[in-house]
Amino acid sequence: GQSLEQPSEVTAVEGAIVQINCTYQTSGFYGLSWYQQHDGGAPTFLSYNALDGLEETGRFSSFLSRSDSYGYLLLQELQMKDSASYFCARGPEGNEKLTFGTGTRLTIIP
Amino acid sequence: DTGVSQNPRHKITKRGQNVTFRCDPISEHNRLYWYRQTLGQGPEFLTYFQNEAQLEKSRLLSDRFSAERPKGSFSTLEIQRTEQGDSAMYLCASTTSPYEQYFGPGTRLTVT
Numbered sequence: 353g354q355s356l357e358q359p360s361e362v363t364a365v366e367g368a369i370v371q372i373n374c375t376y377q378t379s380g381f382y383g384l385s386w387y388q389q390h391d392g393g394a395p396t397f398l399s400y401n402a403l404d405g406l407e408e409t410g411r412f413s414s415f416l417s418r419s420d421s422y423g424y425l426l427l428q429e430l431q432m433k434d435s436a437s438y439f440c441a442r443g444p445e446g447n448e449k450l451t452f453g454t455g456t457r458l459t460i461i462p
Numbered sequence: 463d464t465g466v467s468q469n470p471r472h473k474i475t476k477r478g479q480n481v482t483f484r485c486d487p488i489s490e491h492n493r494l495y496w497y498r499q500t501l502g503q504g505p506e507f508l509t510y511f512q513n514e515a516q517l518e519k520s521r522l523l524s525d526r527f528s529a530e531r532p533k534g535s536f537s538t539l540e541i542q543r544t545e546q547g548d549s550a551m552y553l554c555a556s557t558t559s560p561y562e563q564y565f566g567p568g569t570r571l572t573v574t
Contacts, residue, residue, distance in 0.1 A: 385561045394466075394553065394565035395505060402561075439504045448493065448560040449518055452504030 356440050356453035363459045364430055372425045372456045374440035384423045385441045385450060386414050395439065398425065427458075435460045466566035468554050474572045475544055482540045483569045487556030494537050495563060496529055497553040498522075505553055505565075511537060544573045 356376045364370035374384065383402035387395040399407050401416035401423060413426040427434055437457050443450040467486045475481050487494050492513050497505035508527070510518040513534035526544075531537040541548055551570050555563035 383561055394567050395555075395563075396565070397562045400561045441504070443561065448512075449495070449507045449510055450505075450561070450563065451507065454502070455504050 356442055356451065358438075358440060358453045358456045360454070361457045361459070363461060364427075366430055366432060366460050366462050368430050369426065369428050370430060370458065372427075372438050372440075372458065374423045374425075374453055376421055376423075376440070376442050378418075378421050381418070381421070382443055384414070384416050385443070386412075386425045387439045387441060387452075388436050389439065389455070390436045398438075430460050432460050432462075434458060466554060466556050466564050468552075468566040468569050470569055471567060472570045472572075474574060477544055477546060477573055479544055480540065480542045481544060481571065482538055483552055483554075483571075485537045485539070485554030485556075485566055487536070487554070488564055491556035491558055491564070492534065493557050493560060494531055495555045495557075496537070496539050497555065499551045499553055499568070500549075508539075508552075541571075544571075546573045549573045 358374050385400045386398040389395040399414035401414050406415045411428045416423040437455040439452045439455045441450040441452045469484045494511045496508040499505045508520050508523050509529045511531040514531050526542045529539045549572050551568045553568045555565045557563045
């Protein structure tokens, strides 16, 4: 199977830190990407992990543990503009396609 | 604008009609993907091109769907004999690196 599981909704306070988890089935796993999508907008690339460990890009970090079939996206110093849907995606598979999770809708409150 | 563009942005059609969407990728990108997204779901892979070659087509893509990328530049996605279940956002993405894809704004299709 290729499915990925994420929480459907998360709420966090402006200025705080939030972690969005993603678990996946290991068959044929290659790497984990994260995308952000605002309502009515296009998905935009945030981060990619092919190896275990933490990747940091400004306020956003992404972590992968292959042994646990698990990854997360960490958002720090939350801003109101971070309210969006966040998708983890596995791949690229051998055929170079990405398989997206169902997404986590993040709501930032003052 | 050097991003991925898609036309039209919105399309309303009656069931049974044919529709065609266009995607213009970022010029130096050799890989082009089509996805479908419905409300509350992640993008769902439809098909993928490397240059002009269509290398992968989802099992979800019935024979009513066809895509082309002549000369490895822009791409078109055609849906024949549209059904209400085809109503969705159709997204195009391009890239040189498969895990970091650049998405266009999408074409929202409504089949009445």
